[in-house]
Amino acid sequence: MVVGSVYIAKPEEEKRRTRVNTMRKMFLIYFLLICGCTFSPPPDKGTVRSENVKSIESTLESSCPEYKPIKGTTFDFIVKCKGIGGYNLIYSHGLLFDKLSLLTSKGEEVSLDLWAKIDDPSHPEVSSVAEWRVIKKPEEVDPIALIVSASASSPGTHDGQGPFYYVVIKLTKSASCITDFVDRNSYNSSKLARELADSSQNKPCLFQNPK
Known part of the structure; x- marks a missing residue:
């Protein structure tokens, strides 16, 4: 719906966007858990692993x-x-x-x-x-x-x-x-x-x- 020049999303659209964002987050978490991916900063110069x-x-x-x-x-x-x-x-x-x-x-x-x-x-x-x-x-x-x-x-x-x-x-x-x-x-x-x-x-x- 448009009021003047401002677009106001319908309640159904807001719900759909929320569901999509939630699914994306869940998929990312699931992916990280399955592959065991971890992220860590590189070691300091001069540090041996x-x-x-x-x-x-x-x-x-x-x-x-x-x-x-x-x-x-x-x-x-x-x-x-x-x-x-x-x-x-x-x-x-x-x-x-x-x-x-x-x-x-x-x-x-x-x-x-x-x-x-x-x-x-x-x-x-x-x-x-x-x-x-x-x-x-x-x-x-x-x-x-x-x-x-x-x-x-x-x-x-x-x-x-x-x-x-x-x-x-x-x-x-x-x-x-x-x-x-x-x-x-x-x-x-x-x-x-x-x-x-x-x-x-x-x-x-x-x-x-x-x-």
């Missing part, structure tokens, strides 16, 4: 082969523990503190300042397990990041009740360095550490000249 990344653990123990003699140091032992994909870890343990360095496939030793987030660490220690985030290929694994746990005691004690962190280290051809710290007491801390590790490739190093 999580389904392509797996974790492999290695150990840090006194039983690892000796790396350097301890004479003239404050350490009880300095050992080289086997890592993944050509990387190894130099683990130095002493009464006063632990130290961890990364030995690259090129033989370069990178010192890791695991306790930089702790103002006054007392008896800093590194846990006995290292977690490597890797992309598995048919005949090899490609490490992209390393996660280790670092802790300290309360000031002036050896009570082990001080700060406790996951430390995320990116592994690239151009640089291997710390990119993130995650408080282990926070919610879903291990999951968050893995997510940060998987997106660490293009992140800047927190420390350009680690101690």
Whole structure:
């Protein structure tokens, strides 16, 4: 029906349009449910798809082969523990503190300042397990990041009740360095550490000249 220059739809036409629109929406929903289609934004640059990344653990123990003699140091032992994909870890343990360095496939030793987030660490220690985030290929694994746990005691004690962190280290051809710290007491801390590790490739190093 037309009144002046304005068209007013009849009630029957409005009902028909409503039915058509409803059917279109129902068909779209049905189609999405049947084909299982999902839509998600593209991953951030530098993020590896999580389904392509797996974790492999290695150990840090006194039983690892000796790396350097301890004479003239404050350490009880300095050992080289086997890592993944050509990387190894130099683990130095002493009464006063632990130290961890990364030995690259090129033989370069990178010192890791695991306790930089702790103002006054007392008896800093590194846990006995290292977690490597890797992309598995048919005949090899490609490490992209390393996660280790670092802790300290309360000031002036050896009570082990001080700060406790996951430390995320990116592994690239151009640089291997710390990119993130995650408080282990926070919610879903291990999951968050893995997510940060998987997106660490293009992140800047927190420390350009680690101690």
